[in-house]
Amino acid sequence: MRRLSLTTRLALAFGLVAAIVFGGAGAYLYRALAMQVIERDDAELLRKAARVRNELAEMDPGAAGAWREVAGVVSGNDEFALVVHASDGTVLLSANAGKDAPPALTPLAADAPFDTASIHTWTTQQGYSAHGIKALLRTGAASTSAAASTATPAQTFTLYQTAISRTIMLRAYRAKLLLAGLLGTLSVAALGYLVVRAGMEPLRRIAAGASSVTVRRLALPVDPEQLPPELEELAAALQQMMDRLRDGFERLSQFSADLAHDFRTPISNLLGQSQVALASERSADEYQALLASNIEEYERLARMIENMLFLARAENARVAVKPARLDLARELGALSDYFEGLAEARGVAIAVDGGGAVQADPLLLRRAVSNLVANAIRYTPAGQTVVLAARSSPGGSSIEVRNPGAGIAPEHLAKLFDRFFRGDPARANSGESAGIGLAIVKSIMDLHHGSVEVESEVGGTTVFRLFFPAGIADSAPVRQYA
Amino acid sequence: MRILVVEDEPKTGEYLRKGLTESSFVADLAVTGADGLHQALEGSYDLVILDVMLPGMNGWEVLKRLREHKDTPVLFLTARDEVEDRVRGLELGGDDYLAKPFAFVELLARVRTLLRRGPVREADRIEIEDLEIDLIRHRVTRAGQRIDLTPREFSLLHFLARRHSEVLSRTQIASHVWDMNFDSDTNVVDVAVRRLRAKMDDDFQPKLIHTVRGMGYVLERRQP
Numbered sequence: 001m002r003r004l005s006l007t008t009r010l011a012l013a014f015g016l017v018a019a020i021v022f023g024g025a026g027a028y029l030y031r032a033l034a035m036q037v038i039e040r041d042d043a044e045l046l047r048k049a050a051r052v053r054n055e056l057a058e059m060d061p062g063a064a065g066a067w068r069e070v071a072g073v074v075s076g077n078d079e080f081a082l083v084v085h086a087s088d089g090t091v092l093l094s095a096n097a098g099k100d101a102p103p104a105l106t107p108l109a110a111d112a113p114f115d116t117a118s119i120h121t122w123t124t125q126q127g128y129s130a131h132g133i134k135a136l137l138r139t140g141a142a143s144t145s146a147a148a149s150t151a152t153p154a155q156t157f158t159l160y161q162t163a164i165s166r167t168i169m170l171r172a173y174r175a176k177l178l179l180a181g182l183l184g185t186l187s188v189a190a191l192g193y194l195v196v197r198a199g200m201e202p203l204r205r206i207a208a209g210a211s212s213v214t215v216r217r218l219a220l221p222v223d224p225e226q227l228p229p230e231l232e233e234l235a236a237a238l239q240q241m242m243d244r245l246r247d248g249f250e251r252l253s254q255f256s257a258d259l260a261h262d263f264r265t266p267i268s269n270l271l272g273q274s275q276v277a278l279a280s281e282r283s284a285d286e287y288q289a290l291l292a293s294n295i296e297e298y299e300r301l302a303r304m305i306e307n308m309l310f311l312a313r314a315e316n317a318r319v320a321v322k323p324a325r326l327d328l329a330r331e332l333g334a335l336s337d338y339f340e341g342l343a344e345a346r347g348v349a350i351a352v353d354g355g356g357a358v359q360a361d362p363l364l365l366r367r368a369v370s371n372l373v374a375n376a377i378r379y380t381p382a383g384q385t386v387v388l389a390a391r392s393s394p395g396g397s398s399i400e401v402r403n404p405g406a407g408i409a410p411e412h413l414a415k416l417f418d419r420f421f422r423g424d425p426a427r428a429n430s431g432e433s434a435g436i437g438l439a440i441v442k443s444i445m446d447l448h449h450g451s452v453e454v455e456s457e458v459g460g461t462t463v464f465r466l467f468f469p470a471g472i473a474d475s476a477p478v479r480q481y482a
Numbered sequence: 483m484r485i486l487v488v489e490d491e492p493k494t495g496e497y498l499r500k501g502l503t504e505s506s507f508v509a510d511l512a513v514t515g516a517d518g519l520h521q522a523l524e525g526s527y528d529l530v531i532l533d534v535m536l537p538g539m540n541g542w543e544v545l546k547r548l549r550e551h552k553d554t555p556v557l558f559l560t561a562r563d564e565v566e567d568r569v570r571g572l573e574l575g576g577d578d579y580l581a582k583p584f585a586f587v588e589l590l591a592r593v594r595t596l597l598r599r600g601p602v603r604e605a606d607r608i609e610i611e612d613l614e615i616d617l618i619r620h621r622v623t624r625a626g627q628r629i630d631l632t633p634r635e636f637s638l639l640h641f642l643a644r645r646h647s648e649v650l651s652r653t654q655i656a657s658h659v660w661d662m663n664f665d666s667d668t669n670v671v672d673v674a675v676r677r678l679r680a681k682m683d684d685d686f687q688p689k690l691i692h693t694v695r696g697m698g699y700v701l702e703r704r705q706p
Contacts, residue, residue, distance in 0.1 A: 288695065289695075293696075294696075295695070296696060298583070299585075299696075300667075303667060320565055337660065338656075338670060339670060341674045342669065342670045345673045345676075363664065366664070370666060
């Protein structure tokens with residue numbers, strides 16, 4: 001099924017509401033009118049019934065034209081009919097009584113007063129509503145006057161009205177109400193459609209604006225001030241979304257530019273030295289030296305690609321994190337053991353402090369800490385000590401890598417974890433650090449839902465702190481490393 | 483040992499064939515999946531090195547069809563080392579995988595591991611020239627002279643000696659000796675090898691530990 005547009009839906013809803021309102025009002029008006037005319041007819045019926053009773057009581061059955069007097073009550077109005085029965089069922093008088101004889105009615109007591117409760121209503125075969133009264137006559141009164149007469153005394157009379165004109169009038173009224181309701185509903189729906197469409201105009205403006213957005217121009221060409229307040233919020237949210245996207249795009253293109261730049265150096269080395277070597281005859285040793293040097297550059301490129309891929313995957317959370325419960329003292333010991341030789345060669349000592357347990361992926365943890373330790377050793381002056389410290393608390397575990405040295409300038413601290421950021425531009429392309437190590441540390445910590453922070457005093461101690469939050473499968477056994 | 487290389491990239495195929503031949507394997511090259519499958523089924527190879535991205539029939543398909551008939555070990559090469567790719571290859575019956583770019587020594591090491599049939603019983607002692615390693619007592623002597631090594635130096639020497647005459651990359655060494663399974667741009671391994679040499683190689687003849695430039699280290703007797 002095709003989805004209905006919002007405008008159509010709202011127009012239909014307007015129509016439905018109008019139909020309910022018109023229907024309700026119409027039904028009320030119809031009932032009010034019907035009740036009023038029925039009341040009026042009932043009052044007429046009661047008045048006539050009282051007259052019939054009086055006429056019959058005072059009538060001298062023997063007098064000529066006596067019945068005419070009684071019949072006169074219903075004459076002049078075809079809808080009213082009067083029938084007088086004798087006790088043996090003989091019809092003594094029938095005035096205006098047509099085909100539509102009333103059903104059997106329970107007669108009212110002779111001296112009971114006439115009121116609306118004594119009125120019977122029914123529907124005739126032609127579908128007209130009818131109402132009538134049947135009443136017994138006071139035999140005493142009748143007998144005195146009837147004594148002189150040979151005629152059978154009247155016992156009951158039935159007075160009824162077939163409300164033909166009223167029924168027709170109400171029918172017509174009902175039809176008019178229905179027609180008015182229908183037309184009203186339709187016009188409300190149609191007008192609603194137009195109004196809603198006009199109301200949606202700002203939305204269409206936003207849509208048109210959004211469709212003109214490109215990567216180069218990430219801004220909504222709609223002034224939020226000119227929009228209704230509800231849409232102002234939407235437009236602002238859209239604009240914020242685009243700002244974030246633009247930020248992402250900018251970082252991405254900066255990243256590509258940095259990447260291209262970093263690839264340039266090894267590739268131009270490869271190209272240059274190979275071409276120089278081929279330019280004239282060389283000794284086997286020289287060729288070997290060239291190839292070995294090329295391999296170093298290739299390895300640098302391969303490592304850069306591997307690191308880039310790692311970052312890209314970590315960002316999309318496509319690096320599998322397999323957390324295990326690790327003994328911190330053991331992990332830091334293994335790392336210190338790994339770096340000991342390198343540190344000693346530079347005259348730097350490594351000390352391990354503290355312990356506890358951590359919930360982390362062993363490979364990723366080692367990779368993160370080893371990046372920090374390699375940096376720390378690189379920047380620590382000879383004769384000083386790099387400290388690896390661990391602490392566990394119920395909320396999580398932290399690992400600190402502290403080293404004395406020149407420190408990091410405060411303006412660099414915030415950008416330290418950006419890819420390819422280098423505090424010292426002169427050190428760029430040194431090959432020792434592709435500037436990506438700290439970005440990897442950060443992404444590893446993100447993968448663990450942890451954090452990395454740095455504090456540095458210029459000329460004092462630099463501290464990198466990794467925080468691994470507690471949680472995830474705490475029951476896992478402590479993983480052992482040989 | 484006969485090895486079939488299925489690789490459509492001409493340079494890669496050619497250097498693999500050449501490198502393997504020079505490492506005393508008999509190596510054949512197929513450049514399409516269909517040819518590779520045919521040769522693998524018809525010939526008797528001890529190992530198939532299979533590139534995943536092949537024109538026409540890809541590596542997965544070749545592997546699947548090969549497994550319907552033969553259990554030749556398969557080492558697959560892939561430029562996309564996504565976890566799903568590795569899992570897929572291993573599930574289809576691949577025996578090992580290597581992501582491009584890879585170091586040739588790494589490939590050689592994997593090939594040798596796959597071809598080493600059955601478990602190799604570790605010897606109690608290793609003797610190479612005048613170097614003796616007692617693996618039970620963790621004792622090393624060179625020309626009868628006792629050499630004191632730290633536990634790490636001992637495991638480094640043990641690894642080099644156990645795989646003697648085989649060039650071992652820095653990554654392999656870091657992984658085996660320190661359990662550091664990632665590429666690092668530090669020269670930790672070089673420093674460690676230098677210190678080991680100072681203790682057991684510098685004052686002796688012939689030299690046993692050799693640097694293979696651009697590749698790694700090897701422990702072997704070389705003609706002077």
